[in-house]
Amino acid sequence: MSTEPALKRGLGFRDLALFYVVSGLSVRWTATAAAAGPGTLVIWIFGLVGFFIPLAASVLELSSRYPQEGGLYVWTREAFGDFCGFIAAWMYWMSNLPYFPGVLYFGAGSVLFAFGARGQSFAASATYYATFAIACLAIITGLNILGVNAGKWLNNIGSLGSVVPLVALVVLAAVSAWRFGPATHFTWANLVPHFSLRNAVFWATIFFAYGGCEAGSFMGDEIENPRRTIPRALLTGGTVLAVGYLAGTAALLSAVPSDALRGPDGFVLGVQALCERLGLAWLLAPLALLVGLNAVGGAAAFLSSTSRLPFVAGVDHYLPAAFGRIHRRFGTPWVAIGVYGLASVILALLSQAGTTVRSAYAVLISMSIIAYFLPYLLLFASLIRLQSRPAMPEVMRVPGGRRVAVALAAIGLICTSLTIVLSVIPPAEEGHKTLAVTKVLVATAALIGAGVAVFVLARRKRTMPPGPTSL
Numbered sequence: 001m002s003t004e005p006a007l008k009r010g011l012g013f014r015d016l017a018l019f020y021v022v023s024g025l026s027v028r029w030t031a032t033a034a035a036a037g038p039g040t041l042v043i044w045i046f047g048l049v050g051f052f053i054p055l056a057a058s059v060l061e062l063s064s065r066y067p068q069e070g071g072l073y074v075w076t077r078e079a080f081g082d083f084c085g086f087i088a089a090w091m092y093w094m095s096n097l098p099y100f101p102g103v104l105y106f107g108a109g110s111v112l113f114a115f116g117a118r119g120q121s122f123a124a125s126a127t128y129y130a131t132f133a134i135a136c137l138a139i140i141t142g143l144n145i146l147g148v149n150a151g152k153w154l155n156n157i158g159s160l161g162s163v164v165p166l167v168a169l170v171v172l173a174a175v176s177a178w179r180f181g182p183a184t185h186f187t188w189a190n191l192v193p194h195f196s197l198r199n200a201v202f203w204a205t206i207f208f209a210y211g212g213c214e215a216g217s218f219m220g221d222e223i224e225n226p227r228r229t230i231p232r233a234l235l236t237g238g239t240v241l242a243v244g245y246l247a248g249t250a251a252l253l254s255a256v257p258s259d260a261l262r263g264p265d266g267f268v269l270g271v272q273a274l275c276e277r278l279g280l281a282w283l284l285a286p287l288a289l290l291v292g293l294n295a296v297g298g299a300a301a302f303l304s305s306t307s308r309l310p311f312v313a314g315v316d317h318y319l320p321a322a323f324g325r326i327h328r329r330f331g332t333p334w335v336a337i338g339v340y341g342l343a344s345v346i347l348a349l350l351s352q353a354g355t356t357v358r359s360a361y362a363v364l365i366s367m368s369i370i371a372y373f374l375p376y377l378l379l380f381a382s383l384i385r386l387q388s389r390p391a392m393p394e395v396m397r398v399p400g401g402r403r404v405a406v407a408l409a410a411i412g413l414i415c416t417s418l419t420i421v422l423s424v425i426p427p428a429e430e431g432h433k434t435l436a437v438t439k440v441l442v443a444t445a446a447l448i449g450a451g452v453a454v455f456v457l458a459r460r461k462r463t464m465p466p467g468p469t470s471l
Contacts, residue, residue, distance in 0.1 A: 005326040005327065005328040005331060006326065006331060007069065007148075007221045007222050007326060007331055007332070007333075008147065008148055008149070008222060008331040008332075009221070009222055009223060009224045010147070010148040010149045010152065010222060010224075011148060011152060011219060011222055011223045011224060011229075012224050012229065013224075013229050013232055013233055014156075015152045015155070015156060016216050016223060016229055016230065016233035016237075017232075017233040017236040017237050018155060018156045018159040018237075019152070019155050019156075019159075019215075019216050019233070019237070019301055019305075020212075020213055020216060020233055020234060020236070020237025020238065020240075020241070021159040021162055021163065021237045021240050021241065022155050022156075022158040022159040022161075022162055022294070022297040022298055022300075022301050023155075023212040023213075023215055023216070023298060023301035023302060023305070024209075024210070024211075024212040024213060024237060024238075024241040025162040025163075025166075025240060025241045025244045025245070025294075026103065026106075026162070026209065026294065026295075026298055027161075027162060027165055027166060027248065027267045027291055027294055028103075028106045028266070028267055028295075029205070029206075029209040029245065030166070030244075030245060030248035030249045030251075030252055030267060031252060031266030031267040031269075031270060032205060032209075032266065033206065033209075033245070033249045034249045034252035034253045034258055034266070034270070035258050035259070035266055036258065037184075037190065037253075037258050038184060038186050038187075038190045038191050038253055039190065039191055039192055039193035039194060040193065040206070040249060041191060041246060041249060041250060042191055042192070042193045043193050043203065043206050044206060044242075044245050044246050044249065045246070046193075046206075047206045047207050047209075047210050047415075048210065048242050050207075050411055050412075050414075050415040051207045051210050051211075051412060051415045051416065051419075052210040052213070052238065052241070052242070053408065054380065054408040054409060054411050054412030054415070055210070055211070055213060055214065055376070055379075055380075055412055056213050056234055056238050057398045057399075057404075057405070057408045058214075058379055058380060058382075058383045058398075058405075058408070058409055058412065059213055059214045059217060059230070059234065060230070060231050060234060060396060060398065061383060061395070061396065061397055061398050061405060062075045062217075062379070062382065062383060062386070063217040063220065063226065063227075063230045064227050064230070064231070064394075064395045064396040064397075065078075065386065065389075065391060065395050066078055066220075067217075067220045067223075067226040067227055067230075068220050068221060069218070069219065069220050069221035069222070069308055069311070069312055070089070070218060070220070070308060070309065070311075070312035071214060071215075071216075071217035071218040071219075071220060071308075072088055072089060072092060072214055072217075072218065072309070072375060072378075072379060073085050073086070073088065073089040073218075073309055073312050073313065074220075074312070075379065075382045075386075076088040076089075076375075076378045076379065076382050078382070078386065079378075079381070079382035079385040079386050080378070080381070080382065080385065082316070082318070082455075082459075083455060084378055086313060086318050086451065086454075086455045087378075087448070087451050087452070087455065088374075088375040088378040088379070089309040089310075089312070089313055089375075090313075090450075090451035090454070090455075091371050091372075091374045091375050091447065091448070091451065092306065092309060092372070092375040093306055093309045093310060093340075094371060094447055094451075095370075095371035095372040095374075095375075096302050096303075096306045096372070097343055097344055097347050098347060099299075099302060099372075100133070100137060100299045100302070100303060100344040100347070100348070101133045101344065101347055101348035103295045103298050103299050104132060104133035104136050104137070104295055104296070104299055104348070105129050105132075105133060106265075106295050107132070107136070107291070107292040107293075107294070107295025107296055107299075108128065108129045108132035108133065108292070108295075109123065109129075109265040109268075110265060110267070110268045110288050110291040110292045110295065111132070111288060111289060111291075111292035112288075113265070113268045113272060113284060113285070113288035114284070114285040114286070114288040114289050114292075115285075123265075130348055130349060133345075133348040134345050134348055134349070136296050136299060137299070137303070137341055137344050137345050137348065138341070138345070139154075140154065140296070140299060140300045140303050140304075140341065141303065141337060141338060141340075141341030141342075143300075144300075144303065144304045144307070144332065144337050144341075145327070145330060145332055145334045145337050145338060146330055146332070147330045147331060147332055148219070148222050148304075148331075148332065151300065151304050152304075154296070154297060154300040155297055155300050155301045155304070157293065157297065158293055158294060158296055158297010158298065158300060158301070159297060160290060160293065161290040161291060161292070161293035161294030161295070161296075161297055162240075162244065162294045162297070163240065163244070164287075164290050165267075165271065165287050165290050165291050165294065166244050166247065166248045166251075168271070168283070168287055169248060169251045169252065169255070169267075169270070169271060169274070170247050170248070170251045172251075172255070172271070172274040172275070172278060172280070173250075173251035173252070173254045173255040173274060174251075174254075175278060176254070176255055176274055176277055176278060177254050177255075179278075180277065182253075182254040183253070183254060183255055183256050183257050184253040184254060184257065184258065186253075203419070203422050204419045204420075204422040204423040207373075207415065207416075207419045208372065208373075208419075209245065210241070211372065211373075211376070212301075212302070213234055213237070213238060213241075214379065215301065215302060215305040215306065216230065216233070216234075216305060217230060218305040218306065218308040218309060219304070219305055219308055227394060227395070227396065231396055252266075252267070252270045255270050255273060255274050256269075256270050256273045256274075267291060268284075268287075268288050268291055271284060271287050271288070271291075272284050275287075303337075303340060303341060303344065304337070306340065307333065307336045307337040307340040307341075308333065308336070310323045310336045310339070310340065311323055311324060311333035311335075311336035311337075312324075314333075314335075314336060317458060317461075317462055318454070318455060318458040318459075319454070319458070322335045323335055323336045323339070324336075370420055370423045370424065370440060370444050371444060371447055373416050373419050373420050373423070374420070374444075374448075376412070376416045377413060377416055377417065377420075379412075380409040380410075380412040380413045380416065381409070381413065383398075383405055383406075383408075383409040384405075384406050384409045384410070387402045387405055387406060423440075424437055424440055424441065425437075
């Protein structure tokens with residue numbers, strides 16, 4: 001019998017459904033959307049149809065064809081070869097590094113509302129935000145190294161921070177609108193979204209909010225019966241995601257004027273205004289803590305899943321072999337998880353160097369979007385490419401077969417390409433637009449170039465003949 005350590009299948013339907021909720025439904029995006037006005041409700045629907053549904057359909061079939069550990073890495077490798085598989089994983093892995101401190105800064109700011117004026121005295125403290133992010137990343141990394149059964153509970157509990165505050169917000173907004181009237185009156189005219197170069201990045205952000213349903217499949221060898229579990233969990237989590245974003249944005253617009261929701265703490269500001277208006281000030285503290293939990297759960301979900309990409313790359317020897325090691329006792333890729341957690345901590349420290357909290361938050365968000373969407377191009381292209389391969393009887397295909405699969409993937413490709421273009425356009429307040437665009441393009445090119453260099457060096461090392469053996 002083999003004594004080699006193996007991954008443990010500890011994720012069931014409930015765990016995966018809650019994973020999709022906590023990784024996809026971030027309450028901060030409802031405030032971002034509401035701050036742009038009622039027209040964002042239509043943009044949410046556009047993003048749902050143009051990006052999320054094609055993405056979910058692609059994940060459904062690709063994860064059924066290839067349910068192994070690594071997900072995106074395996075799908076693109078099967079469709080286009082080792083190089084594309086590695087670059088897709090590299091970009092996804094790297095693009096998520098700034099996500100962790102970014103979402104945790106949001107959580108840190110939300111938690112302060114639970115402690116009143118004393119808490120708000122830390123609102124401009126870079127030390128507080130960095131300490132919060134580093135402590136959370138250390139806990140997340142440690143729990144995930146201990147095992148999937150330990151790490152998954154942080155995801156599961158974090159999902160409460162998504163659902164409970166949104167449900168409370170909708171109820172409070174409905175009561176407030178009934179008693180005092182809505183802060184925003186919805187008309188056909190103001191529901192029409194207005195696109196301009198000034199709000200191009202916002203459109204990209206809406207699509208960014210819908211990403212993440214592919215991440216659960218990265219842990220394919222740790223999911224119980226993945227071909228059956230992933231589709232059911234994806235349908236459940238995706239429904240909560242779509243309803244949550246639409247209902248949460250509408251509730252915030254009904255509760256407070258859109259110009260009062262700007263910044264990383266916009267969601268809790270809206271909840272605070274409702275609690276004070278309805279004489280429920282005591283409710284703010286638990287809701288603020290839950291919003292902070294939502295941020296921690298989102299970081300935990302992506303760190304646990306995305307760390308499986310360097311693990312599989314290590315198994316294939318495109319990263320050092322240590323990345324492919326499995327802990328004998330815990331059954332986890334502990335080196336890959338630990339290195340990824342450490343890299344996130346370092347970035348959390350660097351992001352605060354010589355800048356304000358709000359500036360750091362904005363920089364972290366803009367750093368994530370472009371690199372994050374590039375792997376989606378390969379994901380959608382992989383679904384199209386693999387339609388020419390026969391599928392085994394147990395594989396779940398996109399409803400409607402090959403034609404529908406190709407059509408959905410093509411829609412996803414178009415919308416993803418548009419999102420990448422919009423992400424490059426600098427915001428209106430940027431004083432040096434050409435320089436800003438150049439920085440984004442150079443940084444993205446450098447990131448891709450680094451991935452290419454790592455791959456080429458690893459491939460060369462793999463193909464080199466062994467050296468002489470000394471006796």
